[in-house]
Amino acid sequence: GAVVSQHPSRVICKSGTSVKIECRSLDFQATTMFWYRQFPKQSLMLMATSNEGSKATYEQGVEKDKFLINHASLTLSTLTVTSAHPEDSSFYICSAPGTGDRETQYFGPGTRLLVL
Amino acid sequence: GENVEQHPSTLSVQEGDSAVIKCTYSDSASNYFPWYKQELGKGPQLIIDIRSNVGEKKDQRIAVTLNKTAKHFSLHITETQPEDSAVYFCAASITGNQFYFGTGTSLTVIP
Numbered sequence: 001g002a003v004v005s006q007h008p009s010r011v012i013c014k015s016g017t018s019v020k021i022e023c024r025s026l027d028f029q030a031t032t033m034f035w036y037r038q039f040p041k042q043s044l045m046l047m048a049t050s051n052e053g054s055k056a057t058y059e060q061g062v063e064k065d066k067f068l069i070n071h072a073s074l075t076l077s078t079l080t081v082t083s084a085h086p087e088d089s090s091f092y093i094c095s096a097p098g099t100g101d102r103e104t105q106y107f108g109p110g111t112r113l114l115v116l
Numbered sequence: 117g118e119n120v121e122q123h124p125s126t127l128s129v130q131e132g133d134s135a136v137i138k139c140t141y142s143d144s145a146s147n148y149f150p151w152y153k154q155e156l157g158k159g160p161q162l163i164i165d166i167r168s169n170v171g172e173k174k175d176q177r178i179a180v181t182l183n184k185t186a187k188h189f190s191l192h193i194t195e196t197q198p199e200d201s202a203v204y205f206c207a208a209s210i211t212g213n214q215f216y217f218g219t220g221t222s223l224t225v226i227p
Binding site: 004006034041042043044046049093095103104105106107108109110112 | 148150152157158159160161162165167205209211214215217218219220222
């Protein structure tokens with residue numbers, strides 16, 4: 001199956017700093033990628049849809065100036081949490097549709113963000 | 117929009133027994149239903165999926181059934197093993213569009 005990677009796997013930062021999370025499709029191209037946020041013992045909440053070459057589409061209630069998304073190439077999407085605060089601490093997961101079988105989403109391993 | 121409900125939220129079974137997780141969805145246009153397994157601190161992994169033109173699909177110890185009329189689908193795990201312990205999520209989507217996830221089921225297989 002398709003492989004999606006994320007970097008870093010975990011990050012600790014001070015309040016007020018910005019953090020960039022990378023999502024890469026390793027063996028396939030992805031014109032679309034999805035970013036999710038997951039709180040402990042809860043389901044995945046879709047934050048935004050990342051579109052290669054165009055602006056991301058944000059879900060209702062998600063601040064686009066807070067969570068900057070850049071889909072710079074067919075294999076890389078980045079999520080930048082700007083001016084992070086403790087309430088931004090969470091598990092961030094990206095996914096991408098597989099090639100050939102466009103219905104299936106392949107998820108990255110996730111990034112654990114802790115804002116102190 | 118689509119609303120996916122999942123039950124139970126927690127499930128404990130003895131090793132070797134079967135486990136069943138059920139989901140319902142609201143949008144009759146949904147036509148793709150994947151199941152994901154998520155281990156602690158990791159991303160979800162696809163374990164099985166089913167499309168709306170199929171009523172049942174099986175892959176070794178895992179099976180999924182779909183009842184389009186009733187808008188519900190279920191995951192069946194037979195001969196459970198301790199390594200099956202994880203959180204399982206169902207999802208529903210219309211082909212090519214976003215996934216709507218259930219709330220998850222924490223499965224514990226007791227050795």
